[in-house]
Amino acid sequence: MPRHPHDEIDARILAELRANARISLAHLGERVLLSRNAVRQRIERMERDGTISGYTIKEAVSDNPKVSAVLLVQRRDRMRGSDVIAGLRAIPEVVLCDVVSGELDLVVRIEAPDAARIQRIWRQVSEFPGVTDITTALSLHTVIDRQVQP
Incomplete structure (x- = not known):
């Protein structure tokens, strides 16, 4: 500790x-x-003694910043919707996918080189069997980022 x-x-x-x-x-x-x-x-x-437990590298802002978006995905069948999750795993720009409670089923974070790629991913995900609806929120600016970079 x-x-x-x-x-x-x-x-x-x-x-x-x-x-x-x-x-x-x-x-x-x-x-x-x-x-x-x-x-x-x-x-x-x-x-x-664990006061310093590691070192992290945080890369400088790139000349080609990524565009981020969150997809709020609803599936037809929550219990048998693993095919949707498998499809999301195959998309390299998907950096996070949470199964959530409530009205939504999945919260999916995408980081892509441009908005056109996010639109293509949205279209691809919307065509997955079992997806009934997607709400997309395009990130305008990140003000807090506490994620540990791999």
């Missing part, structure tokens, strides 16, 4: 790493008033 920073210096190290994970140990040491070696030892200790 991850532990919290041991002291204020550990907290400052973590804050600096959150702001710039590529900061050099020497520069980090200057920022927290420790030697490079002392900073390295503290980071290694926080890795061992």
